[in-house]
Amino acid sequence: MLFWAFSLLVKYETFFNVFTSLTVRAILALFTALIISLAMGQKVIDWLQKLQIGQVVRNDGPESHLSKKGTPTMGGTLILSSITISVLLWANLTNPYVWTALFVLIGYGIVGFVDDYLKVVRKNTAGLVARWKYFWQSVIALIVAFGLYIYGKDTEVTALVVPFFKDVVPQLGLFFVLLAYFVVVGAGNAVNLTDGLDGLAIMPTIFVAGGFALVAWATGNVSFAKELDIPYIQYSGELMIVCMAIVGAGLGFLWFNTYPAMVFMGDVGSLALGGVLGVISVLLRQEFLLLIMGGIFVIETLSVILQVGSFKLRGKRIFRMAPIHHHYELKGWPEPRVIVRFWIISLMLVLIGLLTLKLR
Known part of the structure; x- marks a missing residue:
């Protein structure tokens, strides 16, 4: 909205041209x-407390929880509101990619909201039935x-960018649909699994979103x-x-979510943030980069898959508890130590991911 307003004001005063700059x-x-x-955080917390919307804790989890x-x-309603308002104010709303990202953010947020509502308000511990959640x-x-696929068939929109190989950019055809589907759904659920400790999920989300902000700037x-040998996407x-709105909203939420947390994001936040990171990676044609930069989310997801698979096949568990952050808690690591060490790993992975753009 403000982008449109400043674009009109430039005709009368060139000073306003600075506000049309993407950077x-x-x-x-942000x-x-x-x-x-920050302004609405405490009000939202007080409102949630008044409605008695409190966290449900697993009985088989660490006693400290x-x-x-x-x-x-x-x-997460605070995060989504902050991102949406900020994007509507500062983005060029004629851009279809902006609306695509908001569609996934809000759509996954609604799915997460229903799941949370059933758990904490209706006291249905199972939440939204799994098959409907995934549906x-x-x-x-x-x-x-x-x-x-329909919009960008056989163009850079449906090509696959492979790290380290600048001349390997194959056209995916209909396989693009399958890849995009798994990336968006997978990212949504991966962040959801990671959201088990105070601030554990939001900081890696901030790091990855910040990394993608740089990639979006370069790709556009x-x-x-041309210098990075990545496809230019209009x-x-x-x-x-x-991406920068995600960073800003995430930092504001972390103010209240840092250990010991005053509020949790719930599925409404984690599903939406994961989904929007997934769709951003698809729009930028950087699915492999999400795999690297979002490595913490990948590790958390793999730990659950390995734990379940091992128990079903061998009757034995690999970890003391999955996702893997609970494994380290049960080994005696204090929660803040687990959180900060995972943050450090996440930051390193984002830097490594950005480095791959140059090593081509």
């Missing part, structure tokens, strides 16, 4: 989302995947895309606004 708008989007999160019972959850995630992901710039630059 300036991205920074302002600060806008941050300020909204029992004290978390009743902590306000569904704080609606799949519907949203397939709408996006088929839409992108003809010169830099609408991708504006995704920098979305």
